[in-house]
Amino acid sequence: MSEQVLPLAASTAHHDGPRPATFSWERAGIYAFLLVAALFFLLPIYTMVSTSLKTMAEVRATNVLMPPLAPTIEAWGAAWSQACTGLDCGGVQVGFLNSLKIVVPVVVLSILVGALNGYVLSFWRFRGANLVFTVLMFGAFIPLQMVLYPLVRLWSSLGLYGSLPGLIAVHVIFGLPVVTLMYRNFYAGLPIEIFKAARVDGAGFWRIFWSIFVPMSAPITIVVVIWQTTGAWNDYILGLTFGGRENAPMTVQLNNIIASQTGERQFNVEMAATMLTAMVPLLVYMVSGRWFVRGITAGAVKG
Amino acid sequence: MAEVEARNLSIRYGEFTALEKLDLTVPHGQFLVLLGPSGCGKSTLLNSIAGLQPITSGQIWIGGKNVTWAEPKDRGIAMVFQSYALYPKMTVRQNLSFGLKVAGVKAAEIAQRVQRAAETLQLHTMLDRRPAELSGGQRQRVAIGRVLVREAEVYLYDEPLSNLDAQLRVELRREIKRLHRHLGSTSIYVTHDQVEALTLADMIAVMNKGRIEQLGSPEEIYERPATRYVAAFIGSPAMNFIDGDIAIEAGKPVFKWGQASIPLDRYSFAAEARPGKATLGVRPEHIAHGEHAGGQDFLVETTIDLLEPMGSDTLVWCRTKEGQQIGLRVPTDLRPREGDAMPLGISVSSASLFDTASGLRL
Amino acid sequence: MKNLSAKIALAPTALVALVVFVGCIAWTVGLSFTGSRSIPEFSFVGFEQYVALFGSPRWLVSLRNMAIFGIGFVGGCLVLGYLLAIFIDQKVRAESALRTIFLYPYALSYIVTGFAWQWFLNPQLGLQKFMQDLGWTDFTFRLLIDRNLAIYTIVAAAIWHGAGLVMALVLAGLRGIDEDIWKAINIEGIPKWRAYLSIILPMLGPSFATCILLLAFGVIRNYDLVVAMTGGGPGSATEVPAKFVMDYLFERQNVGLASAGATILILTVVAVAAPIWYARHWQTRRAASASKG
Numbered sequence: 001m002s003e004q005v006l007p008l009a010a011s012t013a014h015h016d017g018p019r020p021a022t023f024s025w026e027r028a029g030i031y032a033f034l035l036v037a038a039l040f041f042l043l044p045i046y047t048m049v050s051t052s053l054k055t056m057a058e059v060r061a062t063n064v065l066m067p068p069l070a071p072t073i074e075a076w077g078a079a080w081s082q083a084c085t086g087l088d089c090g091g092v093q094v095g096f097l098n099s100l101k102i103v104v105p106v107v108v109l110s111i112l113v114g115a116l117n118g119y120v121l122s123f124w125r126f127r128g129a130n131l132v133f134t135v136l137m138f139g140a141f142i143p144l145q146m147v148l149y150p151l152v153r154l155w156s157s158l159g160l161y162g163s164l165p166g167l168i169a170v171h172v173i174f175g176l177p178v179v180t181l182m183y184r185n186f187y188a189g190l191p192i193e194i195f196k197a198a199r200v201d202g203a204g205f206w207r208i209f210w211s212i213f214v215p216m217s218a219p220i221t222i223v224v225v226i227w228q229t230t231g232a233w234n235d236y237i238l239g240l241t242f243g244g245r246e247n248a249p250m251t252v253q254l255n256n257i258i259a260s261q262t263g264e265r266q267f268n269v270e271m272a273a274t275m276l277t278a279m280v281p282l283l284v285y286m287v288s289g290r291w292f293v294r295g296i297t298a299g300a301v302k303g
Numbered sequence: 304m305a306e307v308e309a310r311n312l313s314i315r316y317g318e319f320t321a322l323e324k325l326d327l328t329v330p331h332g333q334f335l336v337l338l339g340p341s342g343c344g345k346s347t348l349l350n351s352i353a354g355l356q357p358i359t360s361g362q363i364w365i366g367g368k369n370v371t372w373a374e375p376k377d378r379g380i381a382m383v384f385q386s387y388a389l390y391p392k393m394t395v396r397q398n399l400s401f402g403l404k405v406a407g408v409k410a411a412e413i414a415q416r417v418q419r420a421a422e423t424l425q426l427h428t429m430l431d432r433r434p435a436e437l438s439g440g441q442r443q444r445v446a447i448g449r450v451l452v453r454e455a456e457v458y459l460y461d462e463p464l465s466n467l468d469a470q471l472r473v474e475l476r477r478e479i480k481r482l483h484r485h486l487g488s489t490s491i492y493v494t495h496d497q498v499e500a501l502t503l504a505d506m507i508a509v510m511n512k513g514r515i516e517q518l519g520s521p522e523e524i525y526e527r528p529a530t531r532y533v534a535a536f537i538g539s540p541a542m543n544f545i546d547g548d549i550a551i552e553a554g555k556p557v558f559k560w561g562q563a564s565i566p567l568d569r570y571s572f573a574a575e576a577r578p579g580k581a582t583l584g585v586r587p588e589h590i591a592h593g594e595h596a597g598g599q600d601f602l603v604e605t606t607i608d609l610l611e612p613m614g615s616d617t618l619v620w621c622r623t624k625e626g627q628q629i630g631l632r633v634p635t636d637l638r639p640r641e642g643d644a645m646p647l648g649i650s651v652s653s654a655s656l657f658d659t660a661s662g663l664r665l
Numbered sequence: 666m667k668n669l670s671a672k673i674a675l676a677p678t679a680l681v682a683l684v685v686f687v688g689c690i691a692w693t694v695g696l697s698f699t700g701s702r703s704i705p706e707f708s709f710v711g712f713e714q715y716v717a718l719f720g721s722p723r724w725l726v727s728l729r730n731m732a733i734f735g736i737g738f739v740g741g742c743l744v745l746g747y748l749l750a751i752f753i754d755q756k757v758r759a760e761s762a763l764r765t766i767f768l769y770p771y772a773l774s775y776i777v778t779g780f781a782w783q784w785f786l787n788p789q790l791g792l793q794k795f796m797q798d799l800g801w802t803d804f805t806f807r808l809l810i811d812r813n814l815a816i817y818t819i820v821a822a823a824i825w826h827g828a829g830l831v832m833a834l835v836l837a838g839l840r841g842i843d844e845d846i847w848k849a850i851n852i853e854g855i856p857k858w859r860a861y862l863s864i865i866l867p868m869l870g871p872s873f874a875t876c877i878l879l880l881a882f883g884v885i886r887n888y889d890l891v892v893a894m895t896g897g898g899p900g901s902a903t904e905v906p907a908k909f910v911m912d913y914l915f916e917r918q919n920v921g922l923a924s925a926g927a928t929i930l931i932l933t934v935v936a937v938a939a940p941i942w943y944a945r946h947w948q949t950r951r952a953a954s955a956s957k958g
Contacts, residue, residue: 015371017360030755037749038766044781044825045769051784063795064785116674124671132679139686141934143886145910145927147689149696149920153705154689173681180678205670234774236889241915251776255893258780271784278777285772286765292772293764293833355848376854388845392867401863402853453853461845 052076052272059267079272085256092273095253099280101164102239102249103232106171110179110228111221113172118183119209123195133184140177144237152241162244170242171232179224186220187213226288227295230281250277305366305379305456305489306331307352312361314347314513321347322513325361329506334483334490336500339510339536345493346461348510352491353459354378366456376406381455385462387446389434395445396430399452413452420451423482440471447482458483460492464499476502497537501525509533527655531662534584534655540618543590543629545583546659549576558583558656561625565601570651573664580659583651587618590631591648599648605629607643621645690931696924703918714925724926727904730816734905735884737820738827742880743873745824746831751861753832754839764836768829775826779893782822812902815895819903823890827883831876838872839865874941881937885930906930 043065051059052075053068062069081091121133151170152161160166190213198208239249248256254277258270285292307329314322322344329335337345350356352363354375362371370378389398399420403413421427424444434442443463450458460479464472480503483490494500500507501521509516509524509532517529528534534542547560549567556576558565560583567576591599605621608628612618616632619639623629629647633639656665700710718724749767753760770778785791842865850860888907895903897912906926913923 012369015369016362018357019372030752033752034763038763041766044785047785048781059790063798064791065795117678120671120675124668126668126671132675132682135682135686139682141882141938143907143930145907146693146931147685149914150689150692173685230772236776251774255776267784274777274780278773281772285769296830296833297837353852355851375852382852384845386843386845388849390864402855405855405859
């Protein structure tokens with residue numbers, strides 16, 4: 001025993017500097033797991049893209065995992081401007097434009113109202129402000145179905161039902177809890193001394209808001225823009241219920257196209273249309289990077 | 304026996320050198336304090352001894368074994384952290400026993416060790432509480448307890464008292480010292496607090512920019528600082544520095560300061576005195592005043608510039624005609640007043656002389 | 666009046682919150698006690714709609730599916746998300762690319778997710794054909810058209826969509842853990858898997874609570890994904906409560922019954938959220954009182 005220990009102890013004497021890197025099963029296992037996971041996450045989008053670049057003949061002849069042999073953007077063109085929902089054959093471009101018309105005002109209005117709410121709730125708490133906030137947070141959690149029918153009746157009686165302004169208003173209302181929370185948390189994280197100093201300097205409610213807090217709000221506003229853009233773009237249920245035929249957003253139109261296909265399904269066109277619908281949020285995600293994650297974290301309601 | 308040794312140790316991150324060819328030996332049972340400002344490399348050195356910090360070159364030896372490539376758990380060490388690093392969701396008992404349980408120590412043995420640690424540190428009443436329910440001082444006592452149960456040969460402390468308020472710090476400092484006497488194992492302790500260093504250490508290593516400026520007993524470090532840097536770092540209020548020249552007059556070295564020349568006969572030079580620019584360092588408590596001012600090597604006329612009463616004594620900041628500032632401590636009952644004349648006596652035997660260019664002790 | 670501007674500024678929000686989040690809910694609850702069909706009528710029928718609801722096989726299937734979906738989806742996302750976060754946290758190369766890959770599904774709508782998976786699992790031309798092309802000719806992968814299995818494909822698609830969210834939130838939690846804790850773990854020689862299970866997991870409680878809250882609401886709201894993937898079929902095998910309510914509100918013209926279903930949904934929300942809220946509230950109070958003492 002001791003004969004073996006001694007040379008072993010002696011053999012460490014030359015160890016110097018960093019331990020040399022050796023092959024480790026642990027590291028190999030980590031990378032193997034991450035690789036398999038990455039494949040799982042990439043497979044669906046890969047099949048969507050590859051299918052959309054095939055002709056229907058090729059889709060039938062090969063399978064979902066085969067790459068397109070002769071890539072063509074025919075299906076993308078068809079999906080954009082020719083795909084039919086029933087008798088209406090205008091492609092998803094109508095829905096694309098509708099979604100734009102919805103998302104842009106929704107984002108702008110959400111920012112204005114949300115920032116103002118957050119400002120009041122952080123610095124101007126009065127009796128009853130807490131109650132408003134509590135009700136608003138409760139609103140973040142209620143399933144849409146809970147209020148949908150009364151809202152439809154209300155909107156019809158106001159003449160908003162099925163109109164673009166009506167749909168935009170609904171979006172802003174349901175986005176309000178989270179957007180307000182984001183701004184409130186952001187302002188609450190700023191030193192209160194800024195607000196106190198401004199008051200000592202004699203600035204009033206609106207002056208402090210416009211001159212001091214609005215210019216400081218860029219970081220959270222970026223987060224809100226990302227959050228509301230993807231949220232409103234990805235919405236289905238509000239567009240379906242409040243949009244009517246005229247204002248159907250892209251998601252609703254995509255569903256109509258796929259659901260109303262008769263005869264043989266054009267999978268390549270379907271997938272191209274799906275990719276087109278996914279494009280805007282994907283783009284926002286790719287461009288925004290870490291801001292997107294911050295948006296999720298900020299939106300994760302911290303009761 | 305667990306001697307700790309760093310041999311020719313270097314750590315670099317890209318361009319930045321954290322430690323440069325450092326050699327250090329801590330004999331068995333000694334309490335070594337690594338002292339220096341933040342960024343001097345003291346924590347890096349401690350972490351590399353623990354095996355938590357990859358090194359660029361050199362070796363670490365603990366207890367006569369080369370542990371350079373060994374895992375932290377195989378180095379026979381235990382460590383206390385500034386942020387306590389207690390496992391927050393475990394009770395104190397679980398915190399103390401978890402490491403042993405994972406290491407496969409028998410339950411009876413664990414219970415015994417936890418019992419012993421709890422006795423030593425008076426943790427009995429808190430064994431079933433969680434860290435969140437304890438005060439900062441109690442948490443650090445638990446962290447020390449977690450180190451005790453490991454029955455390691457070397458204890459490492461990474462600024463363990465920095466997060467505590469002043470009173471607790473003093474209390475726990477005494478506890479750590481008592482513990483070290485009791486255990487007799489080797490300890491290495493990182494701090495930027497000179498009082499902690501002076502009170503706890505058998506040996507202090509003052510570090511600066513990845514090097515050890517001086518290694519010595521607290522007395523040596525305080526009385527005979529090896530460099531101007533060490534002299535300035537230790538002592539509060541800081542040592543007074545007077546810039547002048549060394550000259551040889553009639554075969555004897557003198558310190559020329561303005562018109563004055565101070566005889567250096569009674570100063571024990573480290574090497575033979577040579578003429579050149581030099582800095583005289585005098586600690587505030589070594590400056591004589593009042594009736595004692597005359598009996599020293601040199602008398603300087605000053606006026607009182609500013610007073611800082613400290614309770615037990617008063618810090619007096621004086622200024623010479625030439626504008627040199629000199630600080631000293633006087634008993635509060637002397638009641639000095641700002642603007643008063645204050646003759647001061649300086650004795651070179653208790654002073655330090657440094658080469659102005661290199662900062663080295665002469 | 667003091668704070669007048671502030672009150673005016675908050676007034677529209679207060680009005681909307683009151684009308685929509687309180688008024689409309691009260692309205693729905695009220696409707697659930699009436700015999701309303703396609704238009705609201707104010708004939709009080711007591712709990713008749715609830716009796717009818719729980720007598721409806723379709724509603725019972727919906728509830729069963731919500732339970733399966735809820736356990737599978739929340740559990741799956743938590744486990745996969747925590748694993749992804751742990752593995753990404755091992756100082757791996759291409760960390761940023763991996764994070765992007767794991768999280769991108771979360772940016773997609775449920776409609777898109779549903780169609781992607783529907784195609785991927787298509788019985789004629791999807792994965793099944795791929796396996797057969799590989800030479801496994803009797804391979805049948807009929808998940809989407811098997812009555813008993815179709816709900817699990819929805820679970821899989823939803824995990825694909827949501828696991829990245831858990832990964833992102835938990836990874837943020839992992840990065841927030843004091844480095845000294847890891848040093849202590851290292852020095853005590855605690856194996857990594859053990860540390861992640863016994864020390865780190867309990868420390869991530871708040872991150873996981875947030876995840877569970879978000880995912881649970883996804884479960885209750887789940888509607889679009891089912892519409893896109895199966896339309897509730899085959900038969901009514903993948904019906905879910907949110908879809909049941911929608912169908913009875915707008916297609917089957919039975920507002921009273923749908924409102925009863927919606928009321929049950931909001932009770933579920935309260936049942937999920939209340940304990941988590943309570944636990945958090947209790948924890949903050951305990952921590953606050955401890956730091957005082």
